[in-house]
Amino acid sequence: GDSVTQMEGPVTLSEEAFLTINCTYTATGYPSLFWYVQYPGEGLQLLLKATKADDKGSNKGFEATYRKETTSFHLEKGSVQVSDSAVYFCALHHSNYQLIWGAGTKLIIKP
Amino acid sequence: DTEVTQTPKHLVMGMTNKKSLKCEQHMGHRAMYWYKQKAKKPPELMFVYSYEKLSINESVPSRFSPECPNSSLLNLHLHALQPEDSALYLCASSQGRGATNEKLFFGSGTQLSVL
Numbered sequence: 001g002d003s004v005t006q007m008e009g010p011v012t013l014s015e016e017a018f019l020t021i022n023c024t025y026t027a028t029g030y031p032s033l034f035w036y037v038q039y040p041g042e043g044l045q046l047l048l049k050a051t052k053a054d055d056k057g058s059n060k061g062f063e064a065t066y067r068k069e070t071t072s073f074h075l076e077k078g079s080v081q082v083s084d085s086a087v088y089f090c091a092l093h094h095s096n097y098q099l100i101w102g103a104g105t106k107l108i109i110k111p
Numbered sequence: 112d113t114e115v116t117q118t119p120k121h122l123v124m125g126m127t128n129k130k131s132l133k134c135e136q137h138m139g140h141r142a143m144y145w146y147k148q149k150a151k152k153p154p155e156l157m158f159v160y161s162y163e164k165l166s167i168n169e170s171v172p173s174r175f176s177p178e179c180p181n182s183s184l185l186n187l188h189l190h191a192l193q194p195e196d197s198a199l200y201l202c203a204s205s206q207g208r209g210a211t212n213e214k215l216f217f218g219s220g221t222q223l224s225v226l
Contacts, residue, residue, distance in 0.1 A: 036215075043218050046215065089153055093212070104151070
């Protein structure tokens with residue numbers, strides 16, 4: 001069945017460091033892919049998405065490219081801030097109303 | 112208004128209590144969801160309402176009873192819960208057809224503790 005695998009955390013970086021959070025997926029067909037972020041004490045919010053191969057989603061300095069050949073959707077940011085500390089979830093659209101979620105990666109940014 | 116509002120933010124209940132969680136959105140969305148999230152885990156889908164009709168029930172125990180009184184409101188009625196039901200309960204909404212690129216809007220959740 002469809003699945004999403006994320007790198008285990010926590011990931012700890014210093015402010016202004018380069019960020020990569022790996023996400024790979026297994027799916028039949030070509031599902032839409034998402035990154036959601038959950039800040040402490042809050043619900044999830046969509047960070048970015050891509051709906052077909054080679055699409056690049058971007059938002060708030062974060063980027064991810066839908067790579068069909070490597071079945072990946074890695075999240076990147078060139079210079080992280082303390083305010084980026086959160087849990088990041090990779091997800092794919094499975095069927096009507098259903099998302100398959102990765103386990104989540106906690107990101108800690110130190111000043 | 113792009114908010115999904117959930118009340119209460121925190122709830123402590125005994126195993127014999129009956130309580131309800133409430134969710135409201137005014138974005139004109141026609142799909143509304145209940146998720147359960149345990150600490151350090153991804154959210155687990157419980158129920159989906161589409162156009163006020165229950166579309167998905169992920170084999171949730173009957174002690175959880177959803178209700179969708181109208182397109183803006185979603186309730187989750189709780190009765191005879193168990194301590195393992197303690198979790199963050201998240202409400203979400205989306206435009207409505209479950210399309211592949213549909214964005215979910217989440218509320219901040221209700222942190223539920225069952226004693």
